[in-house]
Amino acid sequence: MSPLLDPSLSELGIEHGFGLRGDPEPARLERPRQVHGIAVHRVVSRGDAAGVEADAIVCDLAGVAVGVVTADCVPVLLVGESGLVAAAHAGWRGLCAGVVEAAAKAIRGPVLAAAIGPHVGACCYEVDAPVLDAVAARFGRELPAGALRPGQDGHAWLDLGSLVAAELERAGIGPAAVSRVVAPCTACDPERFHSYRRDGPRSGRLIHFVRRPEGGLAGRA
Numbered sequence: 001m002s003p004l005l006d007p008s009l010s011e012l013g014i015e016h017g018f019g020l021r022g023d024p025e026p027a028r029l030e031r032p033r034q035v036h037g038i039a040v041h042r043v044v045s046r047g048d049a050a051g052v053e054a055d056a057i058v059c060d061l062a063g064v065a066v067g068v069v070t071a072d073c074v075p076v077l078l079v080g081e082s083g084l085v086a087a088a089h090a091g092w093r094g095l096c097a098g099v100v101e102a103a104a105k106a107i108r109g110p111v112l113a114a115a116i117g118p119h120v121g122a123c124c125y126e127v128d129a130p131v132l133d134a135v136a137a138r139f140g141r142e143l144p145a146g147a148l149r150p151g152q153d154g155h156a157w158l159d160l161g162s163l164v165a166a167e168l169e170r171a172g173i174g175p176a177a178v179s180r181v182v183a184p185c186t187a188c189d190p191e192r193f194h195s196y197r198r199d200g201p202r203s204g205r206l207i208h209f210v211r212r213p214e215g216g217l218a219g220r221a
């Protein structure tokens with residue numbers, strides 16, 4: 001299968017992809033060891049991300065790709081006007097601690113495009129008090145409409161994607177620069193996606209990447 005593409009990143013001439021089951025790891029990919037935190041690793045020499053604990057990665061090297069892996073969490077790919085690119089991995093823990101905002105800020109200057117990849121949908125993502133507490137602490141009254149649908153016994157169904165969109169807005173990225181790849185829930189589509197919720201700890205991981213262009217951005221000086 002070919003990775004899913006985001007139209008706005010494609011329009012900018014940025015090589016990228018949201019990986020599906022069985023997709024190979026792209027060439028010259030740098031990715032950190034993910035720990036559900038908020039650290040951003042900046043790649044300044046080849047191979048320097050190996051073993052580094054971080055959940056976002058930004059690339060200073062032309063022609064080099066940065067990426068994250070997921071199984072239900074939200075992958076986010078970012079492109080800055082400077083040509084800098086970044087990838088972030090956002091589950092509820094990292095998201096509520098600020099990893100998306102941290103990734104956006106690691107792009108120096110304006111972010112031209114932010115793409116939110118396939119992730120577990122609210123249909124399959126029932127959460128309990130520790131998650132709801134973290135969401136309330138991070139968003140309070142600014143919780144996006146529809147992000148939470150009440151469930152039973154103090155549980156709720158959570159739409160992580162809308163929280164990521166709210167985090168991008170918090171980082172100063174306007175809605176026009178944000179897109180959500182149209183894809184069903186990762187847990188609902190076993191043909192295309194790995195899912196931790198569905199398959200448990202033995203689940204595989206999807207690989208997502210964005211490559212910093214060799215020259216400038218398409219159509220820009």
Ligand SMILES: [Zn+2]
Pocket residue numbers: 120121122123124185186187188
């Ligand atoms: Zn689902």
